[in-house]
Amino acid sequence: xxxxxxxxxxxxxxAITEIVEIALNNLAKVDLSREEAxxxxxSQIAIQVDMKDLEFALELNKKYHKSFLENVRK
Numbered sequence: 001x002x003x004x005x006x007x008x009x010x011x012x013x014x015a016i017t018e019i020v021e022i023a024l025n026n027l028a029k030v031d032l033s034r035e036e037a038x039x040x041x042x043s044q045i046a047i048q049v050d051m052k053d054l055e056f057a058l059e060l061n062k063k064y065h066k067s068f069l070e071n072v073r074k
Contacts, residue, residue: 020041027037046054 023041024034024037027040028034032040
């Protein structure tokens with residue numbers, strides 16, 4: 001049961017990641033930089049989610065942003 005739940009979570013996380021990349025690529029086609037597109041998406045998310053979700057996202061940022069940047073630069 002736990003393995004199935006973990007697999008389902010991984011599939012959902014991968015789907016979300018891919019959808020965000022598609023959105024970023026489409027926004028680039030209207031001359032938005034990656035940072036501008038991310039900021040725009042984040043603004044909409046911030047408006048639509050509960051504060052607890054934003055707080056969780058901030059914790060993820062604190063934990064993983066540096067590692068993400070290091071992997072992007074490779």
